[in-house]
Amino acid sequence: MAASPGFLGRLFGKLENRHVHIRPHTGPVPGREVPFGVGGKSGAIRAAIFGVNDGLVSNLSLIMGVTGASASNRFILLAGVAGLLAGAFSMGAGEYISMRVQRELFERLLHLEAHELATEPEEEHRELREIYEQKGFPPDLAEQAAVVIMRDPKVALETHAREELGLDPDDLGSPWGAATSSLATFSVGAAVPLLPFVLGSGTAATLAAIAASGVALFAVGASMSLLTDRAWWLSGVRMLLVGAAAAAITYGVGSLIGVSVS
Numbered sequence: 538m539a540a541s542p543g544f545l546g547r548l549f550g551k552l553e554n555r556h557v558h559i560r561p562h563t564g565p566v567p568g569r570e571v572p573f574g575v576g577g578k579s580g581a582i583r584a585a586i587f588g589v590n591d592g593l594v595s596n597l598s599l600i601m602g603v604t605g606a607s608a609s610n611r612f613i614l615l616a617g618v619a620g621l622l623a624g625a626f627s628m629g630a631g632e633y634i635s636m637r638v639q640r641e642l643f644e645r646l647l648h649l650e651a652h653e654l655a656t657e658p659e660e661e662h663r664e665l666r667e668i669y670e671q672k673g674f675p676p677d678l679a680e681q682a683a684v685v686i687m688r689d690p691k692v693a694l695e696t697h698a699r700e701e702l703g704l705d706p707d708d709l710g711s712p713w714g715a716a717t718s719s720l721a722t723f724s725v726g727a728a729v730p731l732l733p734f735v736l737g738s739g740t741a742a743t744l745a746a747i748a749a750s751g752v753a754l755f756a757v758g759a760s761m762s763l764l765t766d767r768a769w770w771l772s773g774v775r776m777l778l779v780g781a782a783a784a785a786i787t788y789g790v791g792s793l794i795g796v797s798v799s
Contacts (some may be wrong), residue, residue, distance in 0.1 A: 539599055551638070551729050569629075570620065579799040582763060582764070583764055584632075584715065584719065584722070585718065585722045585766070586723075586757060586760050586761055586763075588628065588718065588719050588722025588723045588725075588726065589723070589725055589726035589753075589757055590726060590731055590754075590757045590776070591624070591628065591723055591726065592621070592624060592625070592722065592723035592724060592725065592726025592727035593726035593727065593729055593730070593731075593750060593753055593754060593780065594725065594726075594754070594779070594783055594784075595620065595624055595756065596617060596620045596624065596726070596727035596728075596729075596730055596731060596779050597729070597746070597750045597780060597783070597784050598618060598655075598783045598784050598786075598787040599617065599620040599729040599787070600613060600616065600617050600620070600730050600731065600734070600746060601730075601746075601747075601784040601785075601787050601788040601791065602787035602788060602790060602791035603616045603658045603791060604743055604788065604791065604792070605787070605788035605789065605791025605792040605794075605795060606791040606792065606794050606795030607792075607795045608795070610734060610738035610739065610742070611739050613734050614731070614735065617731035617734060618726060618731065618751075619728075621723075621724060621727040621728065621731060624723055624727060625719075625720045625721075625723045625724045625727065626720065628719040628720060628723045629716040629717065629719050629720035629723075630716065631719070632712075632715040632716045632718070632719040633712045633715065633716035634712075635715070636710050636711065636714075636715040636716070637712040639709075639710060640709045640710050640712060643704055643709045643710075644709065646704065647694070647698055647702075647704065647706060650694060650697050650698060650702065651690075651694050652703070652737045654690060654693055654694060654697065658687065661687070661693070661697065662683050662684075662687050664701065665682075665683040665686060665687065665693075665696065665697065665700065665701075666680050666682075666683040667679075668700050668701065669682055669683065671716075694706070695697075716762075726753070726757075729746075729749050729750055729753045730744075730746040730747075730749065730750045731746075731750060732749070733745035733746040734746065747784075750780065750784070751777060751780075751781070754773075754776050754777045754779075754780040754781075755773040755774070755776065755777045756773070757776055758772045758773040758774070758775055758776025758777060759772055759773035759776075760772075761776070
């Protein structure tokens, strides 16, 4: 889901000015129904799908490029394993840093919100009442709900975090979980075009790698329909064409380099 215009400006405004409140793009927008597959458990599904896709496309392209250069099976294996390891650890490290920074940012926002609740309870009470009024609550009922919630500091912080910031205090994301998941799923995808060269060599291994990768690309693309709600076959064909184009280009470049070197 794309961030709304000016999101970064409002985000840093929240950090610099505690009276500026935002709703990050990770949370629901009042009045807008969030379809299944956008958040929650689907975050893991999304990470798994794109992790496998990245590993599959990048290592398939690498292996096809080396194969196009008429390299020996041993060199193809070396390049494929190197691509798998380098990509997997790069993905894992990148996801760890990204999730760590995101978590620290969210923790900072929660800290600021807790400070506001302690120092400006009347202002926070008014904001919570207005939020419920915007959701369609009658003014008197919105006031009653705000009064009840503000009695308990913990409940007040959790409610403000969810309703005002769009954050779930109990689920800010796990850096190690994201890193491990990305590393594992990338490795699975990268192993698909590599495995035929582990079991065989030559033209047979190349054709097997292309066939296995084609099936995997289509399956990964079709799986994306769980998130996009588009036709599964259309998503599968699109991903297959994109992966095939990337592999064909690198194969052609590898062939040109192989001819010029020889």
